[in-house]
Every structure is written in structure tokens, then in C-alpha cells.
Amino acid sequence: MIQELKNSYGHLFEDVLINEILQVGTYKEVPAGFKMMEIGSYVKGMPLLVSGAIKVLREDKNGDELLLYYLEKGETCSMTMTCCIGQTKSEIRAIAETDTKLIMIPIEKMEIWTSKYKSWRNFVFESYHNRLNEMLHTLDSIAFDNMDERLLNYLKEKARINNDKTIRNTHQEIAYELHSSRVVISRLLKKLENMGNIELHRNYIEIISL
Amino acid sequence: MIQELKNSYGHLFEDVLINEILQVGTYKEVPAGFKMMEIGSYVKGMPLLVSGAIKVLREDKNGDELLLYYLEKGETCSMTMTCCIGQTKSEIRAIAETDTKLIMIPIEKMEIWTSKYKSWRNFVFESYHNRLNEMLHTLDSIAFDNMDERLLNYLKEKARINNDKTIRNTHQEIAYELHSSRVVISRLLKKLENMGNIELHRNYIEIISL
DNA sequence: TGATGTCGGTAACATTGGTTACACAGGGTG
């Protein structure tokens, strides 16, 4: 655990804080697809990602989903922090996109470390900053882009996050995350294939050039 | 200034902090329509709203706008904080919706007060919290709602913010803020009028019941 | 091998929202 922590957070936190984290944090490994947080649930702790990626989703009245953004190594969930402070329920769902390693921090430490460590404070602010910007870009994409552009960005981002030129998802799954329908996604994917950007197969998509 | 500050922030900040704010803050009054922050500009200070409201807008590649949310009395601009810390350019435009009174805090104080005052820290976190939630709801509305629902919410919110059942805007202005077109907005407004929700007039709209 | 369930391709159609074009009304100005 110590090596992984130092690897991801060593440049951010001073040694004293790293030691505190080692003492109170619990190390966890979760498999891809694991649901880490559900809408309406209360937050038990704050996650520090060590490796892997987590996708953060929003749900509408009908239970349909929308992908908001991914969390990666060295990041944490601002929504969680937000909940810790306000003691409110989660507004979002979080699911491991890949196999993921993380360290859970008890929420009491949030408040304490925030006054005690400048580096922690900066980390927390930085984290909010990043999240707000991610949200802005997600919003841009939904408000201003057509579905074909959104799909393209989705494929790019997915390939980057998974570090894999092969997208291992069905059209239906992609449709869920973009809050669209399977038929529409199939249609647009076929268009991308005809333009030579991707190759379609059953259960996976190969990216040629985007 | 002291009365106004205590009135809006007295319950949030301890007296010592209130005094510091009085020493370093500059009091400003801006008229409705005044542009307080432009996309791409750098941030000089952090605003504490004392009265009035500020609308926060996003712009797309074509220069078209989208209303994100309003800031009200007792709030501050998280985007600004975000910029202060990262020293980055503004991602948004901010325009006074009504005549507005505010106190500008030099950005250096951000860092100092954050370690010095617990109440300031809480205020800053609370502020991020609120902004993230506002963004979530804006995003919900754009991703999940049809234009007629968005328009309805827009009218409600506008009436609330201005504390006035009369919306003093042209259809064109409404269309800008919802990132739609005048014809579409006129169409939907007429539908609302036919259902007895509003009354249309030249240059203003009266809300009957929403 | 045949039954079954999942996945993807495709056509036809519906709906929403955006675009263009034009008419007309209100209000101010010369």
C-alpha cells in the first residue's frame, strides 16, 4: 500500500500526511463493474484513487443514465466531499470502469486535515476545480454538440481511460451512457465505420483513427 | 457597508473575519446588465454578494450562450475561486441580472483565510458544494428535459430571482439564454399562454400560474 | 444439432426543435 500511495500521491502530500493516510486509510481493490456508490445512499468515506478508473453517472426520472465523467489515479470524488460536509445523500452513481485500487479515508479526517495540512487543502481545492471543469465540458458537449460528435468523444475518452484501442461494449451500453437509444448509436457507429474511423464487431469496436 | 455585510454574512463569519473583510474588501454597486466577468479574462478578486443576483453564462464555439445558474445574496462564484487557485482564465461570463451590491476580496486572502478561519473554509466548501449541485441540475435539465419544461423552469427561476411575476425580456433574449431560437420560444410561450399559465405582451410576460 | 437469447443492421415513421420567410402590430420620430 505504501508504495502505491507514494507513487500516486507522493508529490502532492508531505510525508507526515502520507503517514497519517497509511494509519487511518483502508486499502481496497474493486473489480471492473463494481458499484461503488448509489444515488440516495450516504457516504461512508472518501476515496483516493491509486489505479484504475471510476465512471460517474447521473440518472433521470425514468431511471435512464448519463455518463458525467471519469475519475482517475490521483483523483478523488468531489461529490463525495460535498456529501461529507453537507451530510447529504449522494446525487450520483459511481461504478468502477476498470479494476481499481483505492484508499478509503474516514470522513472525519476531511475536516481535520483541511485545517492541518496545506497540501491537503490544495488537493481538495484542486479536486473541486477539476470536477467543475469536467462538468462544464460535459455540459458543453450535451448542450452544443450533436450526437455524432458526442459519440466520437465518448469513444476517444473510453479508449484513453482503458488504455485500449478496443472498446469492449455493446451498442446498447454505449447508448445508455450517452442517454440515447441503441438504434441511433448503431446508425452513427455504422457511419463512422463507413468513413473508416472504426471497425465494428460483435461485442467490441476497434478504433482505427479518430 | 458594515451593516450590509453583517446582514448577509454575519451568521456565517466570526467577528474577527468580518473585520478583516471590512479592511481589505472594496464595496461595489453594479447596475443590471453590467458585465462582471468575461470568458478568457483573468480574475482580480473574489466577489461576495450582498444583494441582487448575477447570472452565469457559458458560450459555445459560435458565440451562442447558455445560462448556467444564478448567484444570489450570501453566495460567491466558485468558478472564480477555481481560477484564483489555478491562475487560469475564466471559463464563464458573469452578468448582473439585477442591480447588485457586492464586496470584492483580493485573491491573496483566499489562501490565508482558508488556513486561518474555519468559518471561511466552511463557506468556501459550502460554496463549491452548491455550485456543483446547481451544475448538476442545469445538466439534468438540458440532458433530460424538453424545451417546454426548460422554458417553464426558466420562467419560474427568473420570477423568483427578480422577485417579480413579470418577466421583462423579449422572446429573443430568452432564446439566447436557453440556447434556442426565437421562433421556437415564441411557439412554446404561445402554448403556455393558451394553457392559461402566462399572458404575453410586447417586451414582457406576466406569469399567471406555473 | 436444434432451441434460445443476445447483438447488430435497417427500414419506416414520429417527434422535437431549428430555419426561413413573411405579415402585422406597437411605438417612436421626422
Add this chain to the structure above:
DNA sequence: CACCCTGTGTAACCAATGTTACCGACATCA
């Protein structure tokens, strides 16, 4: 008053996306 500018109403049309329906390909499993 005639003129003009701006705001609104409305029709006709278009583009993007969503919906329904159906078919065939593939994989699995009995």
C-alpha cells in the same frame, strides 16, 4: 401623418434524434 425599427405570430419546411418493428448472425447450451 408617413416612415421605420423592433418584437411577435405563424406557416412551411428541414434536420436530428427517437421509436417500433423485424430480420439475420452469432454464441451457448442442452
